Amino acid sequence: MKSKQKFYGKIFAALITLSCVGTPASAAEAAKNVVAGRQYFMRYCASCHGVDGTGNGPAAKSLAIPPADLRRLGDKYGMPLPAARLADVIDGRHTVRAHGSHEMPVWGERLYSSPAGNRGEKGISDVLSKIITYLNSIQDRRTAQR
């Protein structure tokens, strides 16, 4: 009887701990992903899309098609950004792209030959999901649909 009470006591304590820790832990996790995503963005995307994501990077001038304003993705895709769909767009390996009109690198291939590729598809989707978490955080809230 006593041990049963102790058992329920432990479960109760665990539930309390979970409900207290749950939110801050995941918020901290999300914040960490935004920071990591920003680093990937600066390394892989800012040359064209600009450090602020609006499409004014130094390489943009030499492109036939201007890089998209990534702070307006919410207008096109809705908020929060649909992670799986955008990962596919950025990855580029599974999307049909118009011939001769495409200037955006196929990131799935690039990332495959980067250190992230050492962890295979998991490594690639990990990098893409962090970048998209970051993109979510820089959406122009004045225009993005909610």
Ligand code: HEC
């Ligand atoms: C070499 C220049 C270049 C680099 C580097 C680049 N992009 Fe792009 N990106 C473009 C151009 C140009 C377009 C618009 C035309 C197109 O879709 O091909 C575009 C389009 C996009 C779109 C589609 C927007 C829409 O309206 O659907 C997304 C999302 C995107 N880029 C994200 C990224 C991310 C994330 C990175 C970094 C991993 C990146 N880009 C790196 C040139 C680049």
